Every structure is written in C-alpha cells, then in structure tokens.
Amino acid sequence: MDELVLELRGIGKRFPGVIALQGIDLEVRAHEILGLVGENGAGKSTLMKILIGLERPDAGQILLRGRPVTLDGPDAAIHHGIGMVFQEGCMIPNLSVLDNLFLCHEDPFSRLGFLSTARMAERARAQLAVVGLSDVDPRRQMSELSPARKQMVEVARLLWLSELYGVQNPVLILDEPTTVLQEGEVKILFSILDELKKRASIIFISHRLEEVVQHSDRVYVLKDGAHVGTLERSSPGTAVAEVPRVVQLMVGHELSAEHYRESMQGAPREEVVLRVRRLRKEKAFRDFSLELRAGEIVGLVGLLGSGKEEVCRCLTGAARPDAGTIEMAGRRVRFASPKDAIAVGVGCIPIDRRSDGLATSLDVADNVNLLVLRRLLYGPFLDPRREQENAEHWVRECLVKTPSLRTICANLSGGNQQKLVIAKWLAAQVRVLVLDHPTRGIDVGAKDEIYARIRTLAASGMSLLIMCDTLEEDIGLSDRLMVMKDGAVVREIACAPHHKPTPVEVVSYVV
Amino acid sequence: MKRSRLVQPLTISFVLLVALVAVFTLGNPSFLSQYNVTSVLNAVTILLAVGLGQVCVILTGGIDLSVGSIMSLVSVVLMMTVGRLGPGAYPVVALIGLLSGLLNGLIVSKLKIPSFIATLGTQGVLVSVAYLLSPGPLTAAENLYGVLDFVNGHVGPIQATWIISAGMLAIYYLMQRFTPLGRQIIYIGANERMSWLAGLDIDRARILAFAFSGFGAAVAGMVLSATLYSGYPTMGLPYVLNSIAVVVVGGTAMTGGAGGVVNTVVGALIMGVIQNGLTVIGVDAYGQQVFLGILVIIAVALTFDRAKVAIIK
Numbered sequence: 001m002d003e004l005v006l007e008l009r010g011i012g013k014r015f016p017g018v019i020a021l022q023g024i025d026l027e028v029r030a031h032e033i034l035g036l037v038g039e040n041g042a043g044k045s046t047l048m049k050i051l052i053g054l055e056r057p058d059a060g061q062i063l064l065r066g067r068p069v070t071l072d073g074p075d076a077a078i079h080h081g082i083g084m085v086f087q088e089g090c091m092i093p094n095l096s097v098l099d100n101l102f103l104c105h106e107d108p109f110s111r112l113g114f115l116s117t118a119r120m121a122e123r124a125r126a127q128l129a130v131v132g133l134s135d136v137d138p139r140r141q142m143s144e145l146s147p148a149r150k151q152m153v154e155v156a157r158l159l160w161l162s163e164l165y166g167v168q169n170p171v172l173i174l175d176e177p178t179t180v181l182q183e184g185e186v187k188i189l190f191s192i193l194d195e196l197k198k199r200a201s202i203i204f205i206s207h208r209l210e211e212v213v214q215h216s217d218r219v220y221v222l223k224d225g226a227h228v229g230t231l232e233r234s235s236p237g238t239a240v241a242e243v244p245r246v247v248q249l250m251v252g253h254e255l256s257a258e259h260y261r262e263s264m265q266g267a268p269r270e271e272v273v274l275r276v277r278r279l280r281k282e283k284a285f286r287d288f289s290l291e292l293r294a295g296e297i298v299g300l301v302g303l304l305g306s307g308k309e310e311v312c313r314c315l316t317g318a319a320r321p322d323a324g325t326i327e328m329a330g331r332r333v334r335f336a337s338p339k340d341a342i343a344v345g346v347g348c349i350p351i352d353r354r355s356d357g358l359a360t361s362l363d364v365a366d367n368v369n370l371l372v373l374r375r376l377l378y379g380p381f382l383d384p385r386r387e388q389e390n391a392e393h394w395v396r397e398c399l400v401k402t403p404s405l406r407t408i409c410a411n412l413s414g415g416n417q418q419k420l421v422i423a424k425w426l427a428a429q430v431r432v433l434v435l436d437h438p439t440r441g442i443d444v445g446a447k448d449e450i451y452a453r454i455r456t457l458a459a460s461g462m463s464l465l466i467m468c469d470t471l472e473e474d475i476g477l478s479d480r481l482m483v484m485k486d487g488a489v490v491r492e493i494a495c496a497p498h499h500k501p502t503p504v505e506v507v508s509y510v511v
Numbered sequence: 512m513k514r515s516r517l518v519q520p521l522t523i524s525f526v527l528l529v530a531l532v533a534v535f536t537l538g539n540p541s542f543l544s545q546y547n548v549t550s551v552l553n554a555v556t557i558l559l560a561v562g563l564g565q566v567c568v569i570l571t572g573g574i575d576l577s578v579g580s581i582m583s584l585v586s587v588v589l590m591m592t593v594g595r596l597g598p599g600a601y602p603v604v605a606l607i608g609l610l611s612g613l614l615n616g617l618i619v620s621k622l623k624i625p626s627f628i629a630t631l632g633t634q635g636v637l638v639s640v641a642y643l644l645s646p647g648p649l650t651a652a653e654n655l656y657g658v659l660d661f662v663n664g665h666v667g668p669i670q671a672t673w674i675i676s677a678g679m680l681a682i683y684y685l686m687q688r689f690t691p692l693g694r695q696i697i698y699i700g701a702n703e704r705m706s707w708l709a710g711l712d713i714d715r716a717r718i719l720a721f722a723f724s725g726f727g728a729a730v731a732g733m734v735l736s737a738t739l740y741s742g743y744p745t746m747g748l749p750y751v752l753n754s755i756a757v758v759v760v761g762g763t764a765m766t767g768g769a770g771g772v773v774n775t776v777v778g779a780l781i782m783g784v785i786q787n788g789l790t791v792i793g794v795d796a797y798g799q800q801v802f803l804g805i806l807v808i809i810a811v812a813l814t815f816d817r818a819k820v821a822i823i824k
Contacts, residue, residue, distance in 0.1 A: 337707070337710070338708050338709065338710050339711070339712065340710075342709070342710035343710070348708065355705070356704055356705050356708055357705060359698055359701035359702040359705055359706075360701075360702070361702075361768050362698070362701050362768070366698075369694075370709055370711075371709055371710065373695075374691065381690060382689045382690060382694070
C-alpha cells in the first residue's frame with residue numbers, strides 16, 4: 001500500500017521575476033488518490049506542468065519508482081506513465097472517439113503502414129468499458145459526448161498509453177474534473193476513480209474542498225509556491241480532514257493588520273463614480289449591480305468560474321454584457337472595446353502582465369508612454385523631450401527600479417514589471433482601475449509597495465475594483481467585499497479597518 | 512539577454528555590409544569606382560523604397576506579398592499614362608500604390624485573415640489587372656524620355672535617385688520614430704493583445720501600415736520602370752523576395768516589434784552591394800538567387816522571436 005510511485009525532491013522553478021515553486025517535496029503512492037489544493041497562483045499548475053514534461057524544473061529531482069528521471073517533454077511523461085486530463089479537455093472535437101483514444105500512438109494497429117480500424121474499434125470498446133463507457137460507440141464524434149464522458153475518454157486514453165508502454169500503476173492527473181460536471185456525474189466520476197485506484201495513482205486537483213477531503217486518501221496543500229502541509233486520512237471511510245482545517249493551511253495565518261497597510265485605509269467618499277445596474281452575460285453572471293464610490297476599494301471574491309472574471313472583462317470593455325447598464329460619473333456608457341472604457345477613464349491591470357500588460361520586448365519608456373502618446377506631441381510629431389519627461393515622472397512616482405528608461409522590460413523583476421503596468425495606467429489618469437491579481441508572483445517587498453500604492457490611489461479619490469490571489473489579501477485591502485458564486489453576488493461584506501472578517505467566515509459564502 | 516538580442520542584429524548587419532564591401536573590392540578593385548558606386552546606389556533606391564514599405568507591415572508581425580505586383584502594375588500604368596499626363600503620371604501611380612495598400616489593410620483587419628493569405632490574394636488580382644491593361648511589355652516613346660529622366664538625371668554631382676532615397680528615408684523615419692502611428696505599429700508587433708487591451712486602434716494602425724507599404728512599392732515601381740523606360744506585368748516579381756530580404760537582412764524580426772527603418776537602410780545597402788558585387792566578381796543571376804535565398808534564411812533564423820510562436824508552421 002505504501003509503495004512510492006513518484007517522488008519529487010526539492011523541486012524549484014522560477015520564471016523571469018517570479019518564483020513559481022520552491023523546495024517542493026511530493027510523494028505519490030501506489031493505489032491512492034492524492035488531493036492537491038492551493039489558491040490560484042499557489043503553483044499547482046506549474047507543478048503539474050513539470051510532471052507532464054511541459055516545464056522543466058530549475059532545481060530538484062524527480063524519481064519514478066525509485067529511479068531518477070528527466071521529463072523533458074510530454075512524450076517522456078507518457079512513456080513513464082504520467083498523464084493529465086486537462087480542465088478544458090484537450091481532445092480533438094471533430095474526430096471520432098476512437099481516433100482520439102489512440103491519437104498519435106496508432107502503431108500497434110498498423111500492418112505494413114496501414115491502420116486496421118476494425119481492430120482499433122474492438123480495442124477501443126474494451127478500453128472504454130474500463131472507464132464505464134461501454135455504451136459509447138467508438139466511432140461517434142468526440143463533440144457529441146458530454147463533458148463527463150469526454151473526461152473519461154481521456155482517462156481511458158491515459159490508461160491505454162500506460163499499457164502500451166508497459167507501465168504498471170500509472171499516475172493520472174485530473175485538473176478540476178468536477179467543475180464541468182453535473183451532480184450525478186460527479187458521483188459516477190468518483191466511483192470510477194475509486195475503481196481505477198486499484199491499478200493507478202490519481203492526483204486530483206480541485207477547488208471544491210468538500211470533494212477533496214471526502215474522496216482523497218491524502219491532501220497536499222500548496223501556498224505561494226511552497227508545500228505547507230499534507231493531511232492524511234486517520235481511519236478508513238472518513239474524510240481526510242475538516243474543510244476549515246484545509247482552508248487554514250491554504251490561506252495561512254499571517255493576518256496581521258498592518259500587512260495590508262490597513263492603517264492607511266480611509267473612508268470612501270460620497271460621490272459614486274461607477275454605477276452598474278443588473279449587468280448580465282449569458283453563461284457567466286447575472287444581476288450584477290455595483291455602486292463604486294470615489295476612493296473606494298471593492299474586492300470581488302469567488303471561485304474560478306464564479307463569474308467575477310467576466311464581470312471585470314465587461315467593466316473594462318474586453319467583453320460585452322448581454323443586458324444591464326453601466327454609468328460613469330452619471331453618464332450612460334457602452335464599451336465596444338477596451339478603447340471605449342479607457343476613453344471614459346476605466347483602466348485594467350491584467351492578471352498576466354507578461355502577455356496582457358506589457359510589451360516585454362520593448363523598453364521602459366515605450367511601455368509607460370503607450371497610453372498617452374497623444375499628450376506627448378509637438379505638432380504632429382512626438383516630442384522626445386516630453387516622452388522622456390513623462391516616462392521619468394511616472395517611473396519615479398511608482399518607484400520602478402530600472403537601470404534606465406531604455407531598459408527592455410523583460411529584464412525587470414516581476415515586482416518592477418507590475419509597478420510599470422501601474423505607472424502606465426496612472427499616466428493615463430484613469431478614475432476607475434480594475435486590478436486583476438495585482439500581486440501575483442511578486443516578492444514580499446514589492447507586494448508591500450503595491451499595497452501602499454493601492455492605498456494612496458484610493459486616498460487620491462481613485463476607485464478600485466480588485467481580485468486578489470488570496471482571500472486574506474482581498475479582505476485586507478478592500479473596504480467592501482462582494483462575494484460571487486455561480487454567476488451571482490451572494491453576499492456583500494463590509495471590511496472597515498480593524499473590523500475585518502476572517503477568511504474562514506468569508507469562505508463559507510464562497511463555496 | 513533579450514536586450515542584447517535586440518541590439519545585435521543591426522550591429523551584425525553593419526559588420527556584414529563592411530565585410531561585403533571589403534570582399535568585393537578585393538575580388539575586383541573597380542567595385543569602388545565612381546561609376547560602380549553610382550550604379551549600386553541606383554539599385555539601392557528601388558530596394559530601399561520597397562523595403563521601407565515592407566518593414567512597416569513586418570513590424571506589425573505581418574507580411575506584404577503584394578509589393579511586387581504593385582510595382583508591376585505601377586510600371587504598366589506609368590507607361591500608359593505618362594504620354595498624356597506628363598509628370599502628372601507620378602502622383603497617379605503613387606495613389607494606385609497607396610490604394611492597393613489600403614485595400615490590403617482593410618482585407619486583413621476587417622475580414623480578420625492572416626496578411627500572408629490576404630496579400631497573396633491581392634497579389635494575384637493586381638498582376639491580373641496589369642495583364643488586362645497590357646499583356647506585353649510597354650516601352651516609352653523616345654519623346655517621353657525627358658519626363659522619365661526626372662529619375663535618371665542628376666543635380667550637379669547628386670543623382671536624382673539619391674534625392675528620392677533621401678526623401679523616402681525622411682518620410683519613413685519621421686513616421687516611425689516621431690509619430691504615434693510609428694509607435695503603434697511597433698506596439699502591435701510586440702504584443703497585439705496588450706495593445707488592444709490598452710485601447711489602441713489596431714485596425715487603423717494596421718491599415719495605415721499597409722498603405723505605407725503600398726506607397727513604398729509604388730515609388731520603387733516608378734523608379735524601376737522609369738530607369739528602364741518600360742513596364743510589364745512581371746517587372747516587380749523579384750521584389751517580393753527582395754523586399755523581405757532587405758528587411759530581414761537589416762535585422763528586423765519577422766515576428767514583428769523589433770527593428771525598423773534604420774535596419775532597413777542597412778539591409779537595402781547590403782542587398783544592393785550583394786547583387787552588384789556578385790555580378791562584378793562574375794557570379795551569374797542564377798547563382799545570385801542561391802546566395803540570396805540562403806542569406807534570407809540565415810537572417811530570419813537569427814532574428815525570429817521563437818518565444819512568440821508556440822508552434823513553427
């Protein structure tokens with residue numbers, strides 16, 4: 001029972017300016033379901049990418065059945081019997097179940113270079129039966145299957161691959177398998193997983209902690225790229241741990257008031273800057289109303305898929321709502337694209353600064369000036385002196401540490417890149433700023449500077465809508481929290497300074 | 512690391528240019544004769560005009576395959592109209608280039624299709640138009656040489672082509688370095704999604720980039736056909752590859768966002784020197800194509816930003 005299949009020792013991974021993982025030790029035993037939990041950005045996906053060979057660790061060692069291995073590509077992972085079922089699925093919808101099942105590994109059915117579809121179909125039926133899909137015709141198109149069944153086809157494929165390459169007890173990774181499932185389907189999934197345990201190890205990633213503690217044998221908790229604890233089932237048939245215990249590990253204990261510059265938290269002003277009424281977007285959220293005051297910080301809280309991301313996309317012009325109204329300073333506005341939102345003073349600091357926030361191949365000055373080129377003109381031409389002055393001013397104002405204005409952004413640390421994104425938006429003098437995970441992947445010192453910056457912005461009358469990496473950060477920074485669940489606001493919680501709710505209180509509304 | 516990659520290509524290109532001049536001069540000392548230098552610079556005028564246009568599109572991360580056809584069409588129209596319009600034919604053909612470019616830009620940004628396919632399509636259309644206008648070569652009547660020699664003449668020791676080069680360079684350099692449009696073109700090439708989120712009018716910038724490309728090709732076509740006193744529907748054909756070569760050999764990345772006008776000047780000089788130099792040392796036209804092809808591949812391999820494309824197609 002305690003045989004180790006997979007061991008990670010001291011795994012570390014950094015991206016330019018970001019430490020994603022540090023000193024990770026992880027063991028996967030034979031015939032177990034290992035639950036993997038952590039907040040968004042805790043490092044779960046990076047860890048899994050390392051396991052399936054999509055990323056290579058900078059430090060540490062991976063041992064499979066006691067022997068060190070290098071997983072330098074998805075192919076290597078497959079040959080070693082490690083495979084992953086992705087959240088969105090990665091099958092080709094317009095091919096048949098059979099094609100997807102054996103995709104790129106059809107060799108065993110080949111005779112003189114031709115594939116025997118009859119033998120493939122036969123084998124496919126047997127393989128589908130293993131995962132409880134004996135009623136599925138392997139010649140059907142993948143796109144006709146329900147999400148639950150698609151997932152099981154992927155599992156069947158991984159089992160088949162491990163057999164093909166003669167691997168005993170493969171490791172199957174399931175990323176948020178239950179988010180796309182109906183309640184009944186979830187039950188079926190877990191009964192199949194319990195069955196599969198007899199021949200495989202399963203790593204189960206989920207935000208639904210209730211499920212994790214019910215169905216896992218052990219739960220491994222990640223926080224800020226580090227392992228903070230492993231919980232084990234005390235006796236068979238019981239849950240691994242109480243949910244609050246897991247939450248506590250996930251969010252940590254360091255809820256010291258000053259951590260979020262709480263003493264700088266002021267009272268919002270009377271003036272309503274942004275008024276949103278009954279905003280709705282099909283399949284994402286409904287009835288979203290908000291009055292955002294000058295100087296107010298509102299935290300949007302909810303799980304992935306609660307609709308909060310889509311709300312922010314609609315408020316910044318990156319997506320269009322289906323119904324409802326947005327008013328900016330009393331005037332009705334419509335955003336066809338981010339350009340329209342920026343024109344009335346709504347800006348957005350995106351979650352992924354390297355792909356959405358900056359042109360990392362360009363220099364600091366070019367990035368700061370990007371939004372305000374029109375203000376730097378002398379006649380029809382850009383005035384190099386004004387460019388220099390504007391960039392210098394905002395770089396200094398936002399405390400961006402850079403060797404020069406001509407430094408290429410890719411060479412800055414994550415914290416300084418983020419400060420640069422903020423500088424760019426401040427230069428544009430927006431009145432409402434949506435901050436999508438403003439401290440993701442940046443070090444503690446830079447985080448504190450960004451907290452301070454958020455406070456001074458609010459004090460200056462700017463309105464901020466924030467979504468943070470951790471619940472405690474949301475609580476610490478906000479004047480008010482709006483909790484979203486399944487597309488609707490389920491609760492508003494006041495977060496006056498020194499009268500903040502605890503993360504555990506808030507979590508009860510989130511899940 | 513990234514920084515050095517962005518600075519290096521121009522340095523490499525410049526060193527290559529100096530080395531090429533040295534090699535060709537050693538191979539045949541008359542390479543640096545006044546007559547030959549003039550001839551190189553005349554060829555450079557055409558390469559520069561079409562290259563300056565092409566670089567605008569390549570900086571956005573796209574490509575314009577229709578520049579050769581625009582040159583061809585321009586050469587045909589110039590020969591057909593110069594008799595009636597005299598010098599007025601020049602602005603007419605410039606407008607044709609500009610409009611063809613605008614059309615390319617509209618197709619790419621409004622239909623949202625890759626520039627590679629869009630300009631491959633318009634390339635065919637424009638060549639057909641040229642064929643419909645004149646299936647065979649057109650040559651200018653001798654009494655029109657005066658108008659066309661506007662391009663072939665000189666002011667004192669200064670060739671008219673040099674003035675054209677300087678003018679084109681001024682226009683494109685000002686646009687790229689000192690106008691919002693120039694920056695926006697770079698922003699789009701560097702990170703299109705970020706540019707959209709930052710509220711840039713991406714369609715507008717892209718359409719104008721194609722218009723600048725069309726204009727550059729038109730000027731190149733004008734100079735080429737005026738120099739030869741003729742025009743025909745395949746005249747511009749070699750300039751599709753040539754223009755791309757000029758851009759990439761100068762160190763501008765095919766992936767967009769890095770490089771620019773200065774790189775393109777060096778690229779045009781390199782290409783002019785290579786074409787002339789290979790002839791001077793006795794390599795024939797076919798051998799030159801081998802050299803050119805290999806050079807383009809090496810230049811792209813050195814500057815292609817692989818971080819931007821997950822899968823190489």
